[in-house]
Amino acid sequence: MSMKMVINRAAASRVLSGVVKRLPGETLLKDTTTNTRTMASKAVTLENLNPNIIKLEYAVRGPLVIRAGEIEKELEKGASKPFQKVIRANIGDAHAMGQRPITFIRQVLSCIANTELLEKGDFPEDVKERAREILCGCGGGSVGAYSASQGIEHIRRHVAEYIEKRDGHPARWQDICLSAGASTAIKNCLQLLCNDIDGKKSGVMIPIPQYPLYSASLAEYGLAQVGYYLDEDCGWGLSIDELERSLTDAQKNCNCNVRALVVINPGNPTGQVLTRENIEQVIKFAHKHSLFIFADEVYQDNVYAEGSAFHSFKKVLMELGAEYSSQELASFMTISKGYMGECGLRGGWVELVHMLPEVQAQLYKCMSAMLCPSVLGQAVVDCVAKPPAPGEPSYELWIKEKTDILTSLKDRAKLIADTFNTFEGFKCNLVQGAMYAFPRITLPPKAIQAAKDKNMAPDVFYAFRLLEETGVCIVPGSGFGQKPGTYHFRTTILPQPDLLNTMLQNFRNFHQKFTQEYA
């Protein structure tokens, strides 16, 4: 048996012993049919399964979240718990937490889905106009037709105009590619890098802590993960010295060709907003080392702190001058975050900057086999890229809804960090942007021991206890990465104000009890 098989077996056995062998929505799967073939005769077993799939972890929807779903079912069946409902603070899902959709977006969607409404329905004129314009770009005038794989051309043009307006620099519609949320586009771009050259894997630098789509996708594609630490003591800042250290270490110890750098700004899970100067330094670093930049800018509308502002990597790159005019960059955006929060509709885009045209053609070719992203998701992209303009019938309501949501998120960002900082052993940086707080927590040594006795990471142990005792579902820091010996968790700032206050109160009580129990 090869070494590789031994490792796979170990992984398989870890999986078998853990909660992940359960499927969501049920406690245990049993094969009740009479098996006449042994397990070994199955075509696909844990032993011959793609080992990258076994390695892949995605904590945002991991075992804790599966357990949260089970608890919800138990509550439905009348189980007695110390709480009445589960608060899903694990995922940036604004509507699930009670945020209302933007009226204009939903009016346009209903008109393009059901074109009879264009005649019969009572809608503002700009809604109908927008709906007709989108339908004009659809095959046969139906959102049921496939679009071009990169999206409907006039929507790509609107996105380019949006970016031009945002940055003050030209954007080409041909370089905009619409996608089913940012994740698909990110994965498509990462996949370009899969190539073992001279016996070395490609490596990708990602922040630690990071959004686990990155670690999951790197595992899935067999790419090397090269982590650089964000500096918690400096507000989760991004230090160039640390980038250099990480790169040098990887080149020495990791047997990989480092080819790309991921930056998440505003930060997920960490909530920092990079300064313009910092972005300049990052671009210079990437350029010096010929790294492709992945700029995850899905929270570009979510900036709350005084003095913070969103600067796109594209804009800063353009303003660095001709020396940087071939630095490659992919910038990702989504309709799931911002003020719209339309996670379920699956829409987003990537802008490709300075990618070699022949490489871009290969990327587009690869995407074409998946046909196209949801046309209704694309329609939401259109509304976001080209919102109602001043003077149009829907403008006032649009601005009011958008402002109300962003103001409320700003208030909650402050409330949650301020409150956590009053908890004993909590230290929470300012939430400058995005949708999360990522406080550091000090756990009593006895709690750490209790976790180890159960073969669990201490922060996972803490999060499971919190879930079972309060119904609050958070994601342990180990799901994002953290410096060894430190413990964190990520919570969203998305519960509506009343629920958020309840959640924080229950959290405080739990934490006091937990700390006393293990004192």
Add this chain to the structure above:
Amino acid sequence: MSMKMVINRAAASRVLSGVVKRLPGETLLKDTTTNTRTMASKAVTLENLNPNIIKLEYAVRGPLVIRAGEIEKELEKGASKPFQKVIRANIGDAHAMGQRPITFIRQVLSCIANTELLEKGDFPEDVKERAREILCGCGGGSVGAYSASQGIEHIRRHVAEYIEKRDGHPARWQDICLSAGASTAIKNCLQLLCNDIDGKKSGVMIPIPQYPLYSASLAEYGLAQVGYYLDEDCGWGLSIDELERSLTDAQKNCNCNVRALVVINPGNPTGQVLTRENIEQVIKFAHKHSLFIFADEVYQDNVYAEGSAFHSFKKVLMELGAEYSSQELASFMTISKGYMGECGLRGGWVELVHMLPEVQAQLYKCMSAMLCPSVLGQAVVDCVAKPPAPGEPSYELWIKEKTDILTSLKDRAKLIADTFNTFEGFKCNLVQGAMYAFPRITLPPKAIQAAKDKNMAPDVFYAFRLLEETGVCIVPGSGFGQKPGTYHFRTTILPQPDLLNTMLQNFRNFHQKFTQEYA
């Protein structure tokens, strides 16, 4: 330089010389910025790009279709052509070809997108009820919330009920996984097989001709393609002897572990519908060789020929008895085909049968990192799985619309094959099901030579000429695979009757002219 690099370079140079270096919607990309870095300093070039991406081909949206888009732009700008519009017969996109959506589906969609319509709108009671039920399954009652990664539970339950009714055998909702069209689910399942064991790749048996999602995905994942030929002279039948021949050849010559078998029924591009006996034989073959069965059954509603009927692999498997009770099977379905044709809305499902629970948990874990398929696509799945029932207000219209569409498709399937069979040198099998005709064409030796002189496959040459001279866009047989020395093409049967007649007339004239030119 390693052998691998040499191959990559060769592939890269082929790509550079071909049309694929153009992006859709423009004739040629030029980098007009002043490049201070040489191409070699780019992070991603054709030379260090993922070589699997370079290998990947997807003819349904390949160079011909890119050219079709260009011609449309030329026509818009007033170019003079021997035709007034491009007829996109390359892709199974019913709405783009003028098919009207099913009213019930679109009414439900508009109500769930814009919940104000539930109060104000004038909709049948069952539409409103359905909308409310779907919203009940959404976080915060909004389709803008993420669903569970495998889809909304009650929609999965409706799919299970649909399958039970179809097959007369139990289906578990936990084994149904909703997806953004069938393609995503197929790729997710294929990816499970990526594992080099004892230095051998995993191999997957696919029909030749096949739907090129399979060849593209196998290339993308570095899986070995093991083709088995369908028997054109027996109505594209699937012979077990040929399956055995193909498997034995692969084991001898291909250095791979053959682990799965793909069957497309009804066939794409070939339009055959398998008999129950044939399906039994296929299952026995798979079972004998421990192969995982991929049953691509997306055209299950599209069966036209007298005496043909759709038999699901699941049903036949269940009825083969206990000996087969652990045979693994994945059956794929979509909302893009059938009578609904909702391609742009991206919805579908896979039913997993007899998959090891721990493998299924790994698959579900992997899917969870992509969050969820479009909730609106899921809503269409719900309407398809649980259509209006007799006595409900929307029932009569639903049945009328569905029947009209399927009857018209049946007429067109017959018309197109009958007409092609009157063309000199054409031989077209009966279109028993699906949405395509795949005639064999005899090309004059001089045409074959002319194609070779241009370094093109003869059927590609023919298809380009057809496109330029008539505006009809078809897909050459080489994009699907065909026996060496034979030439085919795929056309959809989807243009509405008047347009289809025009298309066939223009096609006939072109073919006569082409044949004379190269006589």
